[in-house]
Amino acid sequence: MKLIALDMDGTLLSSNLEISKENLQAIQTAKEAGHIVMICSGRAKEDALKLLEEYKLALPVGASNGAIVYVDGKVINSRCLQNDKVYKLAKLLESEGFPYKLYTNKGVYSPYTWQDQVMQAFEESKHTLDVTLEELERITEKQKKSNLITDFQKIEDVVNNPELEISKFFILTFNAAHRSQLLQTLQEDTDISVTASAPTNVEIMDKHGHKGNGLQEMAAYFNIPIEDTVAIGDNFNDVPMLQVAGLSVAMGNAEEDVKKLCDVVTLTNNENGVAHAIEQFVLKQTSSSK
Template identity: 50%
Template sequence: MYISNTKLIIREIRIMKKLIAIDLDGTLLSSNLDISAENIQAIQHAQKAGHIVMICSGRAPEDIKVVIGQTPLQCPLAGSNGTMVVADGKLLSQISINKDTVKSIASILDEKKYPFKLYTNQGIFVASSWTDRMNVFLDENPEVSKHLTSKEYKMVTEQPKETDTLKLFDHIDHVLKLEGIAIQKFFIPTISGKTELTSTIEEIDGISVTTSGPFNIEIMDTNGHKGNGIRVMAEYFNIPIENTVAIGDNFNDVPMLKTAGLSIAMENGDPAVKEIADVVTLTNNEHGVAHAIEKYVLANS
């Protein structure tokens, strides 16, 4: 009888185990781009309680690792909007844009002189013309400049320097010829709302267009999104999708919010995103992630 009860308890604990997918910018990160002690502590409490906490961000996996590496946290991740899913040092899933499609998108961007970045399985690639194009873009769209601090303005207009994970290129063909290269995402600064550029790109088959902020668009394969990221991770850890929780603030978070068993939007999130979420937590500057974990995960546990 004792063994039977023990098995029942273990089974109940497994049923209660949850996967919590957390966005970075505007969600886990404050406006100062740091992770508060309160958020760190809540994540650690969730992990100690047996839950899995993953980071699901539009940032590249390498960038996510740098951010999390500045804290004591260790979490599996889904980078580049869920197109690259990594856990226990293993690549669980990779969804890339067809190379012919990549050339078509790049051709449109080059014709319109838009600055852009490529998120790939070999790091981030930035066009060598980034600074010139970015300066023209900001001159033509002064409303964007108004929302940038002097530090941010300098960061976005400075010519990027090559590192192990950031590389410059002159033409898209130079990237596509690299052995084993796979491109997961285009990141393009743009103005808010549906632009002529967005409309043109959306006519291309096999891709989806989203945004992680008011002044950018992001392009992935139609199957590449954060909903895929949370599904792959849930399957890996054998967690039913109804036992998943997603926390986010912007449109690129919508697929995972719609996929998760419980969707939580940040108070500072876009109104349309808050509208589709099950519940709304505090802002990213009020430790909204900690509040959500404590109220909707740990309290229920």
């Protein structure tokens, strides 16, 4: 039995944010062969589950970059940020003009000024950007389509709400120099884990809230040795799970530095790379070892 951990964006999903029938079939075949397939994504739990539901996929999920581990309708582990840390980080981001969202146990929360902040940040940096207005609209449209987003007026409204637990900050930034400065500042804080899933974002979790721990916790839950795990991803937030997995698989569209640290490289996300990896490195290996 293997535990197969799949990233979503840039991995399981095509560039159109769809799961191909080939990928769906490969997941189903792997499950029928006795393997466990999980999602390990930077997305919020509700967002990941909603997308899986559209394809009638019932899979365990490591959400918010593995900070939230969810199996069979319940959270089995969560690594959330302390409220005082959330407050300090939010104030830092607000003072520097970075648009941010909060991933919580009650869905995604964003300042009511999110949309305006994103457009302002884009306008200020558009002459030095590779991101087009169309791509920006796709990013913001993705936010609009979710009915799980709650606006808030002040960060105090969030941190003073006893029902809320914050697992991740998602920050958009279109200015490479400002992004670099922010990363440098954040990396001095030993209580947090900092990563990115695209050149235009920064993601902050608790120091234990990363995909490596998410994969290890899921493996422990199912009593699967870590050497019997397979991780498939494309970006820097996938690195912790790729480093701990028994077999690390980079997508054909992965960042070059991510490819270098993986055992093997599969096809791209638009070429059913997940299906190819499952067939070549799990199903074929399993049948040949019988």
